[in-house]
Amino acid sequence: MICNVRVPFRLAGLVAVPVACAAPADEADSEEGVQVSQVADGVYQFNAGSHNAFFVDTDGGVVAFDPISPEVAVVLGAAIRGTARDKPLAAIVYSHSDADHATGAPLLQQVFDSDVPIIAQENALPIITEAGDPSLPPPDLTFADELTLRFGGRAIELHYLGPSHTDNLLVGFVPDAGVLFAVDFVSNDRVGYRDLPGWHFDDLYVALDRLMEIPFETVVFGHGPVGDRSTIERQLAYYADLRDAVQEALDDGLSEEEAMAQVRLDDYAHWGQYEDWFPMNVGAVYRWLADG
Numbered sequence: 001m002i003c004n005v006r007v008p009f010r011l012a013g014l015v016a017v018p019v020a021c022a023a024p025a026d027e028a029d030s031e032e033g034v035q036v037s038q039v040a041d042g043v044y045q046f047n048a049g050s051h052n053a054f055f056v057d058t059d060g061g062v063v064a065f066d067p068i069s070p071e072v073a074v075v076l077g078a079a080i081r082g083t084a085r086d087k088p089l090a091a092i093v094y095s096h097s098d099a100d101h102a103t104g105a106p107l108l109q110q111v112f113d114s115d116v117p118i119i120a121q122e123n124a125l126p127i128i129t130e131a132g133d134p135s136l137p138p139p140d141l142t143f144a145d146e147l148t149l150r151f152g153g154r155a156i157e158l159h160y161l162g163p164s165h166t167d168n169l170l171v172g173f174v175p176d177a178g179v180l181f182a183v184d185f186v187s188n189d190r191v192g193y194r195d196l197p198g199w200h201f202d203d204l205y206v207a208l209d210r211l212m213e214i215p216f217e218t219v220v221f222g223h224g225p226v227g228d229r230s231t232i233e234r235q236l237a238y239y240a241d242l243r244d245a246v247q248e249a250l251d252d253g254l255s256e257e258e259a260m261a262q263v264r265l266d267d268y269a270h271w272g273q274y275e276d277w278f279p280m281n282v283g284a285v286y287r288w289l290a291d292g
């Protein structure tokens with residue numbers, strides 16, 4: 001990390017929040033604050049409580065991933081303006097269609113007084129259109145498998161790895177910095193979210209393997225702290241071990257409730273949310289495997 005600064009939410013009404021890398025480093029997270037962390041040259045994680053956005057500064061403007069919510073989008077806009085001094089917003093990218101990450105784009109556009117294009121994987125379009133939420137407008141530009149954005153000579157790749165968490169989750173990759181932005185289907189030493197809502201299990205394992213084919217070194221997650229390739233390798237191992245352990249429970253004739261109560265993976269007991277969410281992960285995988 002090169003710099004960390006916090007922006008209080010109460011400054012959300014101001015456009016020119018003085019976010020600068022010269023400010024004193026502050027690793028603290030708090031409910032009323034957000035934190036901007038530079039993870040590579042011109043590549044930033046924006047943390048607001050439990051959620052992270054991501055933005056990339058180029059000579060042709062800033063590309064912002066995930067406005068998160070109308071309230072946070074305004075603060076994100078102020079943080080981008082403060083960090084990338086005078087640069088215009090070039091595009092907004094939705095990591096996927098879930099409202100807790102994608103909502104707020106009109107507010108972010110408003111901060112820059114600019115109708116920049118919103119980009120998403122094509123399967124997100126009908127879901128967002130049908131939801132009809134004015135704070136989560138449909139994308140202007142979609143793609144099927146891969147799209148490379150180029151602004152000011154900097155490339156930002158968008159990769160669709162197939163269904164994983166939802167059927168439209170993309171990952172962003174900045175090749176010249178080796179930084180990846182990955183949301184919800186992987187995290188940093190944390191078990192999966194509750195009972196893995198919206199997960200496409202067969203395809204998830206394919207998506208995880210395809211993720212490793214991208215030559216990233218650093219990962220910014222939609223939730224939690226920054227990681228690296230070994231972080232993703234541990235996620236791969238976790239989901240493989242989870243599947244094997246639940247299959248064993250099925251082979252032993254355990255019911256779903258018995259599996260949720262008895263299956264343990266001690267190697268991951270120190271991971272985030274293990275006590276609360278691991279049994280729910282087991283139940284979700286049990287239902288998937290039991291359904292054949």
Ligand SMILES: [Zn+2]
Pocket residue numbers: 096098101165184
């Ligand atoms: Zn999601």
